[in-house]
Amino acid sequence: MQINCPYCHAEHVIRVVQNSGSQAGNQSLASSASFATMGAALSKTLPVSPLVGGIAGAVVGGLLGTVFGSASTQTVQSCFQCQHCGQSFY
Incomplete structure (x- = not known):
């Protein structure tokens, strides 16, 4: 034809x-990094090491980014x- x-x-x-849809991966990394920063800052007020808080924040951010980021599909x-x-x- x-x-x-x-x-x-x-x-x-x-x-x-x-x-x-190429920016979805970059947004997931930014979300994970921002949660790591919040986790480290929050752990300073608690009797927990900032390193542990940062790792926990990164894990939570990665999980939330995966759960809510899967709804956006690549077009x-x-x-x-x-x-x-x-x-x-x-």
Whole structure:
């Protein structure tokens, strides 16, 4: 099946695929680090080592990030791009 550009009607068309879920992993790491910081700060007020509090916070942050982060899925968008005029279309 030949796809033609709807703008210039050229036959030189390619499919472009874009992933839009790549930031989910970075947000999970940031969540884990922020929970580790909160755990270390909280452990200073308790009779627990800040190292233990930081590790516990990182574990809790990682678990919460996994549970609530699994709802966001990676979406893949594909469109076509004309090599003649440069226009993108779906």
